[in-house]
Amino acid sequence: MALQQLQVEQPAVFDVPRSGAIGALAAEISMACENEGDFGAKARAALERAVACSDLLGSAQRQACCDGYARHVLYSDPLSRFTILAIVWGAGQFSPAHAHHTWCAYAVYDGPLHETVYTSDPSGLAKAVCTKVRNPGYSCFAGAGLEQIHRLGNAGTMPAISIHVYGVGRERVATHVNRVLEVVEQKDSLLDQDYEGAGAAPARHAR
């Protein structure tokens, strides 16, 4: 099993929003951290509200990177309980297959994205189960560990954007989120192209 750490794109300017859709998202996640109940459901609902806002991101937060998918820190919890990022996926950019060292949630803002879902075999390798298209508004939550093993990316020709919340402070978001896994080689195409809905939805937000 190979363990690697993904690098994070550092934003040129980092401001902690106290208002607007990012501020509201941060406040909802903070409240969910403090209160009992289904944290995952609360995080997903908050993300779904956030990605419904057409003006959620500024132009700098929509910038792609030709060297790999770009991560823009949108909010850092002052108590280091979580960090919110926008990930901009250029055409053909994908993450490696990975599990997570911490809880995580994401929602698609501008897409679609492609997500391959894996299971972990007894030797700890990742085995692909299916690939799904995640359209704008889609959200999910997973706990730390092997609960979610996946590979996200953009198979389209235009940039796509997802909003992620990770259960670590900003100082650890580059080193303590993704746990990259080796993938079982599959000679034949075993992926179940189980697309959501009929065809990919058009991007929700104009650039």
Ligand SMILES: [Fe+2]
């Ligand atoms: Fe992930």
